[in-house]
Amino acid sequence: MDIAKYKVSKGKGFSLKEYSTFPTSQCKKKERVQFLESNRLEIQNLQSKLYAESKAGLLIIFQAMDGAGKDGAIKYVMSGVNPQGVRVHSFKVPNSTELAHDYLWRVQPCLPERGIIAIFNRSYYEDVLVVKVHELYKNLNILDRCKDSDTITKRYGHICNFEQYLYDNGIQLLKIFLNLSYEEQGNRFLRRLDRPDKNWKFSEGDIKERGYWNDYQVAYEKAITATATEIAPWYIVPADNKPYARMIVSEIVKKSLEALNPEYPRVSDEHAKRLMGYRDKI
Numbered sequence: 001m002d003i004a005k006y007k008v009s010k011g012k013g014f015s016l017k018e019y020s021t022f023p024t025s026q027c028k029k030k031e032r033v034q035f036l037e038s039n040r041l042e043i044q045n046l047q048s049k050l051y052a053e054s055k056a057g058l059l060i061i062f063q064a065m066d067g068a069g070k071d072g073a074i075k076y077v078m079s080g081v082n083p084q085g086v087r088v089h090s091f092k093v094p095n096s097t098e099l100a101h102d103y104l105w106r107v108q109p110c111l112p113e114r115g116i117i118a119i120f121n122r123s124y125y126e127d128v129l130v131v132k133v134h135e136l137y138k139n140l141n142i143l144d145r146c147k148d149s150d151t152i153t154k155r156y157g158h159i160c161n162f163e164q165y166l167y168d169n170g171i172q173l174l175k176i177f178l179n180l181s182y183e184e185q186g187n188r189f190l191r192r193l194d195r196p197d198k199n200w201k202f203s204e205g206d207i208k209e210r211g212y213w214n215d216y217q218v219a220y221e222k223a224i225t226a227t228a229t230e231i232a233p234w235y236i237v238p239a240d241n242k243p244y245a246r247m248i249v250s251e252i253v254k255k256s257l258e259a260l261n262p263e264y265p266r267v268s269d270e271h272a273k274r275l276m277g278y279r280d281k282i
């Protein structure tokens with residue numbers, strides 16, 4: 001599968017409208033199952049090496065509009081990997097302690113150490129998305145110079161510097177935007193109302209945010225334009241078809257792990273000889 005068409009590693013000139021929310025190709029269920037299973041095994045194998053080698057960490061960020069399928073994509077793609085080496089963090093509305101700190105403070109303890117894959121279900125990007133759309137920075141109890149009209153633009157700069165800092169410390173970044181259409185979001189919300197087993201997923205807040213759809217599209221476009229770089233690319237994944245979105249995400253994760261080229265550590269010849277000596281003692 002060619003994932004290059006979903007990748008944005010240079011933000012300048014990025015336009016969300018040029019990216020389809022529906023996959024351009026499809027495949028039969030049998031092929032899809034085989035593809036996902038093969039990728040799952042490969043991700044498992046690569047993650048095991050990443051963990052053993054402990055030279056690099058991988059941070060996978062998922063951002064999307066409500067109902068785009070973040071939870072399902074994370075569940076499917078990471079199923080079967082050794083839980084010891086993977087951590088998932090969900091970022092919700094910040095609490096009062098978090099709001100009293102700088103906005104990157106709460107993500108620090110969640111960053112992956114080398115050898116670990118961390119998955120952020122939402123992230124510090126919310127601080128230039130929902131916070132931009134509703135101008136939430138204006139409500140902060142903070143110096144006036146820290147909440148002026150340049151606040152969001154400055155944050156793009158902080159984020160680029162922060163991601164460079166992570167990269168320089170051995171953390172590879174991968175940012176995935178599940179690109180859902182307005183129509184399909186509506187269909188999924190209706191299903192949440194119609195199906196009793198999905199009622200729990202329905203939130204009034206989601207309907208309110210749906211009213212700001214265009215503002216969010218602008219916020220995403222600006223954020224991606226400002227922060228898509230070679231070292232921290234975005235992938236714009238068509239999300240109207242859930243099974244296909246999962247295939248693309250699994251391929252992106254696999255390819256990113258392959259690029260890190262993790263290997264099981266090899267012991268020195270001298271050490272190997274010593275190990276052989278233990279055979280007699282067993």
Ligand code: ADP
Binds near residue numbers: 066090091094121127
């Ligand atoms: P999800 O939609 O990810 O499954 P929730 O329904 O609990 O989970 O939604 C989390 C909410 O938290 C989202 O509406 C999101 O915009 C909000 N949120 C996350 N980070 C921030 C932030 N920094 N400031 C304000 N709201 C935030």
